[in-house]
Amino acid sequence: MVKVTVWNENRHEQQNQIVSGLYPNGIHGIISEFLQVEGFDVRTATLDEPEHGLTDEVLINTDVLIWWGHLAHDEVQDEIVEKVKQRVLEGMGLIVLHSGHFSKIFKSLMGTSCDLKWREAGEKERLWIVNPGHPITAGIPEYLELEQEEMYGEHFDIPQPEELIFISWFEGGEVFRSGCTYTRGNGKVFYFRPGHETYPTYHNKQIQRVIINAVKWAAPAHCQRPIYGYSNPLEPLKGGTTK
Amino acid sequence: MVKVTVWNENRHEQQNQIVSGLYPNGIHGIISEFLQVEGFDVRTATLDEPEHGLTDEVLINTDVLIWWGHLAHDEVQDEIVEKVKQRVLEGMGLIVLHSGHFSKIFKSLMGTSCDLKWREAGEKERLWIVNPGHPITAGIPEYLELEQEEMYGEHFDIPQPEELIFISWFEGGEVFRSGCTYTRGNGKVFYFRPGHETYPTYHNKQIQRVIINAVKWAAPAHCQRPIYGYSNPLEPLKGGTTK
Amino acid sequence: MVKVTVWNENRHEQQNQIVSGLYPNGIHGIISEFLQVEGFDVRTATLDEPEHGLTDEVLINTDVLIWWGHLAHDEVQDEIVEKVKQRVLEGMGLIVLHSGHFSKIFKSLMGTSCDLKWREAGEKERLWIVNPGHPITAGIPEYLELEQEEMYGEHFDIPQPEELIFISWFEGGEVFRSGCTYTRGNGKVFYFRPGHETYPTYHNKQIQRVIINAVKWAAPAHCQRPIYGYSNPLEPLKGGTTK
Amino acid sequence: MVKVTVWNENRHEQQNQIVSGLYPNGIHGIISEFLQVEGFDVRTATLDEPEHGLTDEVLINTDVLIWWGHLAHDEVQDEIVEKVKQRVLEGMGLIVLHSGHFSKIFKSLMGTSCDLKWREAGEKERLWIVNPGHPITAGIPEYLELEQEEMYGEHFDIPQPEELIFISWFEGGEVFRSGCTYTRGNGKVFYFRPGHETYPTYHNKQIQRVIINAVKWAAPAHCQRPIYGYSNPLEPLKGGTTK
Numbered sequence: 001m002v003k004v005t006v007w008n009e010n011r012h013e014q015q016n017q018i019v020s021g022l023y024p025n026g027i028h029g030i031i032s033e034f035l036q037v038e039g040f041d042v043r044t045a046t047l048d049e050p051e052h053g054l055t056d057e058v059l060i061n062t063d064v065l066i067w068w069g070h071l072a073h074d075e076v077q078d079e080i081v082e083k084v085k086q087r088v089l090e091g092m093g094l095i096v097l098h099s100g101h102f103s104k105i106f107k108s109l110m111g112t113s114c115d116l117k118w119r120e121a122g123e124k125e126r127l128w129i130v131n132p133g134h135p136i137t138a139g140i141p142e143y144l145e146l147e148q149e150e151m152y153g154e155h156f157d158i159p160q161p162e163e164l165i166f167i168s169w170f171e172g173g174e175v176f177r178s179g180c181t182y183t184r185g186n187g188k189v190f191y192f193r194p195g196h197e198t199y200p201t202y203h204n205k206q207i208q209r210v211i212i213n214a215v216k217w218a219a220p221a222h223c224q225r226p227i228y229g230y231s232n233p234l235e236p237l238k239g240g241t242t243k
Numbered sequence: 244m245v246k247v248t249v250w251n252e253n254r255h256e257q258q259n260q261i262v263s264g265l266y267p268n269g270i271h272g273i274i275s276e277f278l279q280v281e282g283f284d285v286r287t288a289t290l291d292e293p294e295h296g297l298t299d300e301v302l303i304n305t306d307v308l309i310w311w312g313h314l315a316h317d318e319v320q321d322e323i324v325e326k327v328k329q330r331v332l333e334g335m336g337l338i339v340l341h342s343g344h345f346s347k348i349f350k351s352l353m354g355t356s357c358d359l360k361w362r363e364a365g366e367k368e369r370l371w372i373v374n375p376g377h378p379i380t381a382g383i384p385e386y387l388e389l390e391q392e393e394m395y396g397e398h399f400d401i402p403q404p405e406e407l408i409f410i411s412w413f414e415g416g417e418v419f420r421s422g423c424t425y426t427r428g429n430g431k432v433f434y435f436r437p438g439h440e441t442y443p444t445y446h447n448k449q450i451q452r453v454i455i456n457a458v459k460w461a462a463p464a465h466c467q468r469p470i471y472g473y474s475n476p477l478e479p480l481k482g483g484t485t486k
Numbered sequence: 487m488v489k490v491t492v493w494n495e496n497r498h499e500q501q502n503q504i505v506s507g508l509y510p511n512g513i514h515g516i517i518s519e520f521l522q523v524e525g526f527d528v529r530t531a532t533l534d535e536p537e538h539g540l541t542d543e544v545l546i547n548t549d550v551l552i553w554w555g556h557l558a559h560d561e562v563q564d565e566i567v568e569k570v571k572q573r574v575l576e577g578m579g580l581i582v583l584h585s586g587h588f589s590k591i592f593k594s595l596m597g598t599s600c601d602l603k604w605r606e607a608g609e610k611e612r613l614w615i616v617n618p619g620h621p622i623t624a625g626i627p628e629y630l631e632l633e634q635e636e637m638y639g640e641h642f643d644i645p646q647p648e649e650l651i652f653i654s655w656f657e658g659g660e661v662f663r664s665g666c667t668y669t670r671g672n673g674k675v676f677y678f679r680p681g682h683e684t685y686p687t688y689h690n691k692q693i694q695r696v697i698i699n700a701v702k703w704a705a706p707a708h709c710q711r712p713i714y715g716y717s718n719p720l721e722p723l724k725g726g727t728t729k
Numbered sequence: 730m731v732k733v734t735v736w737n738e739n740r741h742e743q744q745n746q747i748v749s750g751l752y753p754n755g756i757h758g759i760i761s762e763f764l765q766v767e768g769f770d771v772r773t774a775t776l777d778e779p780e781h782g783l784t785d786e787v788l789i790n791t792d793v794l795i796w797w798g799h800l801a802h803d804e805v806q807d808e809i810v811e812k813v814k815q816r817v818l819e820g821m822g823l824i825v826l827h828s829g830h831f832s833k834i835f836k837s838l839m840g841t842s843c844d845l846k847w848r849e850a851g852e853k854e855r856l857w858i859v860n861p862g863h864p865i866t867a868g869i870p871e872y873l874e875l876e877q878e879e880m881y882g883e884h885f886d887i888p889q890p891e892e893l894i895f896i897s898w899f900e901g902g903e904v905f906r907s908g909c910t911y912t913r914g915n916g917k918v919f920y921f922r923p924g925h926e927t928y929p930t931y932h933n934k935q936i937q938r939v940i941i942n943a944v945k946w947a948a949p950a951h952c953q954r955p956i957y958g959y960s961n962p963l964e965p966l967k968g969g970t971t972k
Contacts (some may be wrong), residue, residue, distance in 0.1 A: 089356055089400070091862050109354040112427050113332060115471040123480050126963070128640045128661050133820050133915030135950035142641065142955055151476075154614045154653065155469035155628065157332070157428055160405060162891070167640065167653055167661045171964075172476030175614050175653045175661050184355050185400055186862030221864035226398035226871055228358040233394075233415030234855070235900075237366050334619050369720070371883045371904050376577050376672030378707035385712055385884070397857045397896065398871065405648070410883065410896055410904045414721075418857050418896045418904050429619030464621035469628055477612070478657075575842060575886070597838040598913050599818060601957040609966050637962075641955035643818070643914055646891060658962030670841050671886055712884035714844040719880075719901030723852050 002219045003041045005062040006032045007054065009069040010046040012197040019197045027068050027195070027202060034208045040215060047072055052080050059087045064218045066211070067106070068195065070099035081105050089185025090225055093218025095211065098195035101156075106191070109184050110158050116176070117153035123171040125149040125194065127178050131165045136179065136190065136213045144206045150196035152176045158191070168193060179210070181217075186225060188218045245462045246284045248305040249275045250297065252312040253289040255440040262440045270311050270438070270445060277451045283458060290315055295323050302330045307461045309454070310349070311438065313342035324348050332428030333468055336461025338454065341438035344399075349434070352427050353401050359419070360396035366414040368392040368437065370421050374408045379422065379433065379456045387449045393439035395419045401434070411436060422453070424460075429468060431461045488705045489527045491548040492518045493540065495555040496532040498683040505683045513554050513681075513688060520694045526701060533558055538566050545573045550704045552697070553592070554681065556585035567591050575671030576711055579704025581697065584681035587642075592677070595670050596644050602662070603639035609657040611635040611680065613664050617651045622665065622676065622699045630692045636682035638662045644677070654679060665696070667703075672711060674704045731948045732770045734791040735761045736783065738798040739775040741926040748926045756797050756924070756931060763937045769944060776801055781809050788816045793947045795940070796835070797924065799828035810834050818914030819954055822947025824940065827924035830885075835920070838913050839887050845905070846882035852900040854878040854923065856907050860894045865908065865919065865942045873935045879925035881905045887920070897922060908939070910946075915954060917947045 008028035012019040023030055028044040035042045045053025047069070059065075065084065069076070081104045088094050088109065096106045101114045127144040129137045144166075153174030159182070166179030178193035192210060194201045201207055251271035255262040266273055271287040278285045288296025290312070302308075308327065312319070324347045331337050331352065339349045344357045370387040372380045387409075396417030402425070409422030421436035435453060437444045444450055494514035498505040509516055514530040521528045531539025533555070545551075551570065555562070567590040574580050574595065582592045587600045613630040615623045630652075639660030645668070652665030664679035678696060681687045688694070737757035741748040752759055757773040764771045774782025776798070788794075794813065798805070810833045817823050817838065825835045830843045856873040858866045873895075882903030888911070895908030907922035921939060924930045931937070 111352040111354040113471075117471060117474040119474050119476065121476065121480055122482050123476070126659060129955070130640050130642070130663065131646070131912070132641050132953070132955050133912060133917065133950060138951045148482075151474075153474055154616050155471075155618050156616070157469070157471070159402065160426060160617070160649065162403060163646065164650065167663075169655060169659060169661045171478065171480055173478040173612055173655055174474070175655045177616065177653075183403060183860070183862060188862065221862060222867045224861070226400070226858070226861050228356075228360060228398075228400070231360040231362050231394075231396055231417070233362065233364065233366070235414065235416040237364055237414055239365050239391075369902060372712070373883050373885070373906065374669070374889070375710070375712050375884050376669060376674065376707060381708045397859050398861055399859070403860070403892065406889065407893065410906075412898060412902055412904045416855060416898060418898045420859065420896075426617070426619060431619065464619060465624045467618070469615070469618050595840040597840045599957075603957060603960040605960050605962065607962065607966055608968050609962070634968075637960075639960055641957075643955070643957070645888065646912060648889060657964065657966055659964040660960070669889060712886070714842075714846060714884075714886070717846040717848050717880075717882055717903070719848060719850065719852070721900065721902040723850055723900055725851050725877075 001039065001041045002215060003061055003063045004035055004066065004215055005043050005045055005058060006035070006066045007045045007068065009072050010048065011071045022200050023202070027197065030202045031066060031211065035212065035215065038212050047075060052076060054080050054084060056083070059083060062087070062092055063220055064093035064095065064215045066095045066097065067100045067103060068097045069103045070197065073103050076104055078104070081108060085109065088187035088189065091186035091220035091222070093187060093220060094189045095214050095218060096189065096191045098193060101191065109182070109189060112159060113157045116156045117174065119151040119172060120196070121151065121172065122148040123151055126169045127166040127194070128169065129165065130167055131163055134163065134165055135217050136165050136210060138213050139209050140206055146194055146201060146204065148199050149194055149201065152193055186220065190214045190218055244282065244284045245458060246304055246306045247278055247309065247458055248286050248288055248301060249278070249309045250288045250311065252315050253291065254314045265443050266445070270440065273445045274309060274454065278455065278458065281455050290318060295319060297323050297327060299326070302326060305330070305335055306463055307336035307338065307458045309338045309340065310343045310346055311340045312346045313440070316346050319347055321347070324351060328352065331430035331432065334429035334463035334465070336430060336463060337432045338457050338461060339432065339434045341436060344434065352425070352432060355402060356400045359399045360417065362394040362415060363439070364394065364415065365391040366394055369412045370409040370437070371412065372408065373410055374406055377406065377408050378460050379408050379453060381456050382452050383449055389437055389444060389447065391442050392437055392444065395436055429463065433457045433461055487525065487527045488701060489547055489549045490521055490552065490701055491529050491531055491544060492521070492552045493531045493554065495558050496534065497557045508686050509688070513683065516688045517552060517697065521698065521701065524698050533561060538562060540566050540570060542569070545569060548573070548578055549706060550579035550581065550701045552581045552583065553586045553589055554583045555589045556683065559589050562590055564590070567594060571595065574673035574675065577672035577706035577708070579673060579706060580675045581700050581704060582675065582677045584679060587677065595668070595675060598645060599643045602642045603660060605637040605658060606682070607637065607658065608634040609637055612655045613652040613680070614655065615651065616653055617649055620649065620651050621703050622651050622696060624699050625695050626692055632680055632687060632690065634685050635680055635687065638679055672706065676700045676704055730768065730770045731944060732790055732792045733764055733795065733944055734772050734774055734787060735764070735795045736774045736797065738801050739777065740800045751929050752931070756926065759931045760795060760940065764941065764944065767941050776804060781805060783809050783813060785812070788812060791816070791821055792949055793822035793824065793944045795824045795826065796829045796832060797826045798832045799926070802832050805833055807833070810837060814838065817916035817918065820915035820949035820952035822916060822949060823918045824943050824947060825918065825920045827922060830920065838911070838918060841888060842886045845885045846903065848880040848901060849925070850880065850901065851877040852880055855898045856895040856923070857898065858894065859896055860892055863892065863894050864946050865894050865939060867942050868938050869935055875923055875928070875930060875933065877928050878923055878930065881922055915949065915952055919943045919947055
């Protein structure tokens with residue numbers, strides 16, 4: 001059974017009644033609920049817990065980590081970010097949602113600014129599938145529609161995705177690479193754009209389906225890391241081995 | 244005219260007579276010499292200069308930065324690394340040589356450990372071209388041979404290259420992705436494996452040709468960065484713009 | 487000087503007064519004109535010429551071939567398509583425009599159906615740059631706008647582009663991967679979406695700029711093909727060479 | 730249960746006692762045997778059967794097709810190749826083994842010559858994993874060794890793989906991209922180099938493991954094809970829909 005940890009900053013939920021109205025158990029709460037229904041072994045972790053809830057014991061027992069953050073990226077300790085990164089390189093899957101594009105962990109794995117255009121105007125977003133056989137799109141029709149979302153627009157300053165899964169159309173005239181996969185070390189990374197805190201995006205069944213699919217996709221096939229460092233020759237050398 | 248800065252740690256040259264014998268003007272010296280012959284506008288910079296020779300003025304006047312480091316990656320100040328990274332995102336080309344795989348700037352742009360297998364046994368390396376139409380391979384036959392080189396072996400912990408140009412065969416039985424391109428922001432990055440300090444690799448005319456080609460390839464086509472941040476709609480929104 | 491051949495089906499121009507009004511010298515005429523102004527060595531070729539104007543002598547003297555076709559893809563002889571394909575593998579650049587997505591040469595190089603959604607309703611298209619440092623985008627602002635174009639929508643059944651340069655937003659709610667690069671053998675391929683025959687798209691200076699940039703990008707760096715077939719060992723074999 | 734069809738040319742087995750000694754039930758026989766043990770629903774098909782054993786009924790009931798051919802690529806009927814290709818675009822996985830690099834189906838899906846260097850000298854091959862977290866490598870150590878294999882060397886004239894999984898080292902001095910993945914339409918394609926008919930390669934448990942893993946990986950997540958062709962606007966057009 002895939003072990004999932006849903007990490008959430010959990011600040012908007014404390015500060016904004018719209019958000020707490022939409023997500024009374026927090027964004028981590030709703031995500032963990034629909035993942036549990038699907039049969040995953042789910043726990044949650046939030047910023048204000050000790051070690052942000054991401055102790056060594058939690059990380060070693062996590063196959064896939066989901067990340068939602070926005071207001072307080074800077075409050076995430078560098079030491080924890082580094083541990084999460086090492087765990088991704090070992091094979092833990094990472095799913096970064098929406099404003100997590102600016103999280104320390106995502107920027108560190110991408111190597112770019114991860115900046116973008118944005119606008120909060122409650123406009124329509126339509127996410128088109130551009131990789132129709134990909135397992136992350138299973139059960140999704142040709143496009144998803146969200147009546148109200150925050151706009152994120154290109155240029156999105158990320159390395160070219162290994163696989164581009166979704167492209168968003170926005171009512172206001174922009175486009176966005178909304179579903180992007182990467183490999184880092186043994187780990188798989190999926191960025192998925194939707195999920196602004198003041199809209200009911202995570203109640204949408206198709207959005208839930210994409211996240212469920214992504215958990216299955218990101219779960220490690222195997223976590224055996226290669227051996228690095230000094231290595232004896234496997235074949236005889238003409239000059240002999242001098243070291 | 245493309246403006247190139249050749250950065251070298253320049254430590255082995257002070258400590259090891261084999262290295263200073265091979266490269267009396269330093270590794271930066273020989274590289275800048277063959278680049279000047281080719282007509283580039285070249286300067287050098289080294290670790291022990293103030294700001295490692297990479298002042299704002301130098302960086303803004305650099306189209307392509309070449310990086311060689313090994314012993315003292317940790318002595319490179321984080322603040323300078325960050326400036327170099329910003330300049331890459333703005334469009335400056337970056338060519339990372341050999342042991343520079345473990346430099347702060349390369350690891351920061353890749354997002355992975357950049358670890359690998361290695362062995363210093365003076366063995367034969369043969370670099371095969373796997374992208375024969377790529378401008379970086381112009382003038383190079385199907386493969387390059389180096390009679391003596393340090394071995395670097397897979398797994399090389401890098402993101403999948405956007406373009407894989409060379410694969411090395413080593414006498415001792417390993418292979419390596421030896422020529423790899425990436426885009427980060429507006430900037431192009433090329434990693435090129437050969438160049439251990441105790442061998443005459445940078446005297447090899449074909450190695451020089453690859454580096455010359457790479458400088459031309461990495462030179463920015465244009466450095467205009469996109470506009471990021473809040474953005475007004477380009478089309479009327481049904482609900483009006485609420486922000 | 488880069489030698490360009492602009493190939494056009496040249497049928498709409500004979501049949502439709504709107505098209506002949508917009509392009510009195512044909513679509514090949516206007517493209518060759520703005521390329522000549524840029525200093526390229528340009529010739530044209532059309533379907534109804536012998537061998538469709540693509541004789542061995544023409545092909546061997548072409549660095550970059552531009553392809554526009556729509557009504558008569560099936561009338562292009564398989565033998566000529568095969569010659570063009572061999573020339574691409576040898577290093578000739580190929581720029582496929584708009585409805586050329588369904589040309590025999592493009593489908594043959596892609597290996598997929600190259601199918602898509604379409605609608606001819608004179609709607610607005612906005613092409614966003616998603617690869618801002620790419621030479622094909624030099625001199626272009628963040629997006630191009632075309633007041634009236636045919637819509638092409640996803641899913642576009644192509645292999646994942648090696649580089650995705652433009653994504654289109656359409657007024658009617660669709661998106662499209664409008665600028666895509668590929669390598670096939672030694673040759674570079676660029677697909678560029680806009681250019682429906684009943685709109686003045688090729689009069690647009692920014693569209694012209696993209697095509698000019700693409701010609702420079704697609705021109706072969708060098709056309710030396712690798713050696714294929716039986717190959718003697720470069721290193722001694724323990725068992726000896728038995729063939 | 731994944732439905733696998735193992736297709737084999739099955740000619741060497743009729744003509745060469747070394748081959749029939751190694752594979753008394755044919756190459757298709759041994760592959761189907763170890764796949765059955767793994768629990769897949771397996772059938773075989775060979776060149777000399779009517780429609781090469783690939784009737785519409787067989788294809789529609791195949792999730793993953795494995796392809797081994799060598800002597801008689803030209804005898805495979807174009808009509809059957811076209812049916813296989815359509816089925817791949819619909820989502821059927823395709824695993825192409827060894828000399829299948831020159832099969833009509835592989836060349837048609839790649840769009841290139843698929844040519845390479847080769848030598849039959851019974852030399853050592855070592856396949857290094859360069860994508861350690863990929864499911865195709867599950868259960869495989871850092872490299873596989875085959876004491877005797879035919880050599881295939883670069884340049885291998887294929888489009889750049891979407892994922893490069895294995896790189897081979899050969900005793901005679903060459904390297905090869907030996908495990909390559911592609912997406913074509915909804916279908917996944919995996920090319921795997923080893924498997925010359927006169928060596929016991931398919932008896933090797935690790936080679937079997939790679940093929941088993943590849944079947945799981947290539948099995949379609951879902952086969953729903955996108956809708957292509959004329960499409961009504963999803964949003965109101967300013968000018969109205971004119972077609």
